[in-house]
Every structure is written in structure tokens, then in C-alpha cells.
Amino acid sequence: MAHLPLDRQLLNACAALLLLLSFAMLSQRRIVSLVNLLAVQGAVLATATLLLAWRTGEAHLYLSAALTLTLKVLFLPWLLHRLIRRLGVYWDTEPLLNISGTMLSGILIVVFAFGLAQPITHLASTATRDAIGIAIGVVLLAFLMMITRRKAMSQVVGFLSMENGLFFGAMSATYGMPMVVELGVALDLLVAVLVLGVFFFQIREQFDSLDLHHLERLRERS
């Protein structure tokens, strides 16, 4: 294999780190650590964006790196930590599928993701196109996490991690979406987390807990 230039090696390292962090989240049951992992994932994403911006010299990538840094590394984790403290939720209960089972299905999912990425990888003309498979992997792993966790807070971390994956996908396939769209997505994300914060308080007020098994009463009432 030919030698890759240093910046591409670094970018690939970032991609690998993202995937690794997704697996780490999948196995983590302490909610505080989960939020920290999410922040680290955001930081890796911001680094990757910055590297790419430096490499391609595109101004809007610098902007989007700054956006990622403020929103996903600083603001959202801070907000989530605050929520955790005020709501007193520190541990998730045993997930629906045990950790080793989740990890194994995670590996299968990543293999599937690389298969799915094939046609896109062929089409994309960016230097980072090898990372598209990883981006899809991150999205699907986050999806798996949302399915298997019971606490509302872990589901939200899954949701945000899914967004990280989507963002990384957009970046590696096309060097990012147009700025209008990126700003809109960031705004939606911000509002989503604020709405969720309100929502958590409503749920706790009603049930004295953030465990979602309380939310299983609405069946077909026949």
C-alpha cells in the first residue's frame, strides 16, 4: 500500500476513533460517562472537520468546525450534565440485550454499514470517501443504542451520537452540506435538546423516575 499523506492518515485515525467511541458508548452504563464519551466524539468530529478545512482551504468548513465545537463539545454536554445533576439519574439499568450481545451485533452492523457504503464510496470524489462506511456505522450503532437502552437519557445520547454520525457522513462524502442547511440542522438539534430537557422534567414530575418502562401503558385499548 502506498504511503498516504499525513493529513489523510490523521483523518482516517479520526474516523477510526469515532467508531471506537461509538462502541465504547454501546458498552457504557454510567450516564455521566456516556455524556463524556459523547463530548469526546464531538471533539474528534470537530478535529476532523478542522483538518479537512485546513486541507481543502474551504472557509465554511472552519465555520462548521467552530459550530461543532461550541454546540457538541461544550454546550450540549454541559446542558446534559446539568440535567443529570438536577434529575439525579446516574446509572442506566441493564439494557434489553446484554453488553456482549450488543457488542457482537454492533460488529455485524458495522460490516453491513461498509456494504451499504460501497456505491456511495464509488461515487464520491472527496479525499475522505473511505470514511463513509464508518459514518454509516456510527449512525447504525447509535440506532442500536437507542433501541436497547431503557433510560430516556441514554436514548437521547444515542440520538445525538446518530447526528454526529450523519454529520461525519455529510462531511466525508461532500465536504459538508451548504451552510444554510448546516445552520438549520444545528438549530434544530439545539431546540431538540432544550425541548427534551423540558420533557424530562415533565416525565419525572409525573412518574418520579426517568425509566421508560413507565411509558408502556398506551397500547391498543380494546
Next chain:
Amino acid sequence: MIELAFLLAIPAAGALALALWGAKHHAPELNSAFSLGTFIAACALTARVIREGPLVLWHEQFLIDPFNVFLVTLTAFIGLTTSLFSRPYMRVEIAHGRVTSGRLRLYHSMYQLFMLTMLIALATNNMGLLWVAMEGATLSTVLLVTLYRTPQSLEAGWKYFILCGVGIAQALFGTILLYVAAERVLGAQGVTALLWTHLNAVKSQLEPTVLSLAFVFLLVGYGTKVGLAPLHSWLPDAHAEGPTPISAVLSGLLLNVALYAVVRCKVLVEGSLHSALPARMLMGFGLLSVVLAAFLLFRQRDIKRLFAYSSIEHMGIAAFGFGLSSPVATFAALLHMTVHSLTKSAIFFAAGHAAQKAGSQLMDDIRGLITLSPTVGWGLMLGALAILGLPPFGVFASEFLLLTTAMREQPWSIPILLIALGVAFAAIFGRVQPMVFGDTQARRLPHAPALLPVFAHLAIVLMLGVYIPPYLAEWYRTAAQLIGGS
């Protein structure tokens, strides 16, 4: 141009103003006034489109063409009538102590915000902005579904948030894929690569494999919001547990706009693929929704859940119509979207008043509407007959047109559709009849119900059943050519 500015600025200003004064005594009237302003702006915009033809505005970010112009007007109209209905409805809710004044403020402000996101989603030319607006629509209604803070409503709200959130994330991925494919053709760092008009112009050059993958994600993503089975499970819960005006706008507007998004994507993908894959997928999802919803209708005991399932059924019919892809079927599907919105919101208005009178949403507790309040009773009865597709209402016209086209093009689907429609008829009629004509001893409400919206909607549906205004027919036809392709 000025009309569009007003169309978007009025609800935005309304959201701000009502965030400040939404709990005042006259807030419901203020809400209606803003909605009226939006409707007038929509009418002015429509008049301009009639005069000058399709418009592309503001650096091509916005587009008004025959496909969305009538949906914009419809959205603004139902926004207005729902705000009229919500005036006495929310006052009664306050009198019954289910809503505090702080929550009323939230309700009014979010109502206007929701209208804004719907109108942006319809009018934008940018597929990315469309996504942003659709997500905004979910976010602005989540807290409205949980307005009563009951355990059931919280559960419904959570389900709504997570399912639509995940769904919409899929749609974002689909949009990214679309962008990847488009950037290769349109290039130039993507200034134009997400604009629908540009995409439509070069659709035959877009890479088919990536676009078919994109369509799967877009259909699943926006399809979740349309309530297509098997992604529908948030819909009945959110409709049943939120306040009735919200059920009316969710059913009458949000589902339509989501279906609109799917169809916009379908046009692009079909142009690139030259195969029937998108059409087949729409037909499959549509038919599954019709059948599943029809059979689930029988099991419902809650009046709002009953009509929520009926919405799934009708969205299935419309999706099936778009899937048939012939101009006539597309025409029928567009008509169906229009009349379904009008009829279903009218039914929710009547059902809301009926549930308030009975003090319960369970259909076994609602009896004798005809003696209690003849207008509510007749409103519900006529609405139910209209939605069941009885002539001379508009739903009959659209379903008839659709079935005859399906008979020619996909004959295998006819028995399935007819059985489902028959089952739905039996289920809904059997439920509505005792509610309207049974015995009762309920009491009067502190505020007189607003029945003008119910009968206004039903009158329009009746009119569309016997006579479609020429420019409306012309839009449907042009839009059908645009969508049906070939």
C-alpha cells in the same frame, strides 16, 4: 414576493407576540387574527400565481408552483379555521381545569410556530430547508401533545419525539445522499445542488444507485411522519392525547406536508432511475397502511384514536395514488389530499366538542349528540359520511377516480382496496351512529362551540365533490404531469 414575505413573517410575528401575551384574556382572538393575516397573505400569493404563473424567489430558495400553491392556501385556511375552533375549545378546557394559563401561552405560541414551519416546508425550493422545517414541525408540536401532562400524554409525546426524531434522521441521511449525487452533476460547492428546480432539470443525469438508496431513506424518514404503516405507531397516540385543535392540524396539515415531501423526492428519483421502484414502494406502503388501518379501526374505543386510524388509511390511499403514477391517479391523489384534510379536520372539530360535552373521549360515553346539540351531532355524522366516501362529497370523487384508474393499471389491488374501504365503512359508521343518535343526559358547556369551521369545511368538500374550480383543476393537472412524469 411581498406576499411570501408576509406569509412567513405573520406567523413568525404571531409566535413571538403570543409568547408574550398568549395567556391574556383575548389571546385566542389574537391567535385567530394572526392566522387570518396568514390566510390573507396566502390568498394574495395564490392570486399572484394565478396571474403570473409559477414563482421562484429569494435566490431561488423559495418556489411556488402548481404543486404547492394550493397546499399553501389549504394550510393557511385550515390554520385559520382551527384557530377559530380552538377559541371556545381552549376556554372550555380552562374552565374544566385541564389547562393553566402558562400552558395556554405555550399552546398559542407553538401553534403559530407550527404554522410557520409548515409553510416554510411547503414553499421552500431547498431540500435541506425542507428537512429543517419538517424537524421544526415535530419540535413545535411535541410539547403540545404533552400539554395536559397526563401519563398517557407524556408517553404519546415521547413516542412522537423519538420515532419522528429517528425517522427524520433517516430523511437527513437521504438528503445527504441526494446532495452527494447532485454535487457531481451541479458541482460548484453546492450552491445550487440542493435546490429542487435545479435537481429537477438534471434529474436524468443523477447516479441511479445512490438515488435509489437515498429514496429508501427519504421514504422511510418522511413516511414516518406521513404515518405510513408500519411506521405509524406514534400517530394514534399523538392524536388522541394532545388537545383536539392539535389533532386537527396534525391530521389535516402535517401528514399532507410530509407526503408532499415524499412526492417531491419521488419526482427526482424517478427521473434518475427510469424504473418503477419508487412507485412500487409507495404503492406497497400505501396499500399496507390502508389495510392495516382499516382492520385496526374495529378495535378502537377512543373517538380521536378512531379518526387517527382513519387518517392513516386515507394517507395510504393518497400514497397509493401517487404510486400508480399515471396523471389521472396523481390528479385523484392530489384531490384526495385536499378533501381529506378538510373533512378530517372538520371531524376532529366536531369530535372535540362531542368529547367535551361527554367529558370523555371514550365512544361508549358519548351518546345522543343529536338531542344534546344538533349541530355537533350533524357535523359529526356528515363528516363521517363524507370521510367514508359517500357521494356527493369530494372524498367520493377522489376515491372513485383512483379506483377506476387502479382497475385499469393494477387490477390486483382492487379487491384489497374495496375490502379495506368496506371494513372501514362498517367500523366507523357502526361507531358514529350510536354516538349521534343514542340516549343521553349530559350537561351544557360554558362556552358555545364554534361550528362555523365544521360546516365551512364540509361545504367545500361537498363543492369539490360536484364542481372543481377551473384553476384548481388546472393546477392539479399541471402538478399531475409534473409528478406523474412521462
